[in-house]
Amino acid sequence: MTSPISAISGLSGVGGIDAVQGVDAPQGTDATQGPNADFGNMLSKGLESVQASQSKADNLAVQVADGTLQDPAQYTMAATEASLGMELTLAIRNKAVEAFQEIMRMQA
Numbered sequence: 001m002t003s004p005i006s007a008i009s010g011l012s013g014v015g016g017i018d019a020v021q022g023v024d025a026p027q028g029t030d031a032t033q034g035p036n037a038d039f040g041n042m043l044s045k046g047l048e049s050v051q052a053s054q055s056k057a058d059n060l061a062v063q064v065a066d067g068t069l070q071d072p073a074q075y076t077m078a079a080t081e082a083s084l085g086m087e088l089t090l091a092i093r094n095k096a097v098e099a100f101q102e103i104m105r106m107q108a
Helices: 035-066 072-105
Strands: none
Touching: 035 072
């Protein structure tokens, strides 16, 4: 039996992360290329994946409630996938906030 839970393969692109304001891109390159764009694209795709899994779980919950879902295990698996995705998202957010706070504590 294969697991319906898909790995978050890429967390890609939140708009606005592509370039830092006040910092010019090296000559001959586009500001949307490089590690910032890759990270932004990864982040965006990961968030979209988490939202999609939550929507799927919500839809299956409605089907369970009105009796149209034949296999309630589908809902259980979808709800678990959505929960794990949210926990991962929160863990990443907390680490990012910690890193930002540590950077702000550094002396110039």
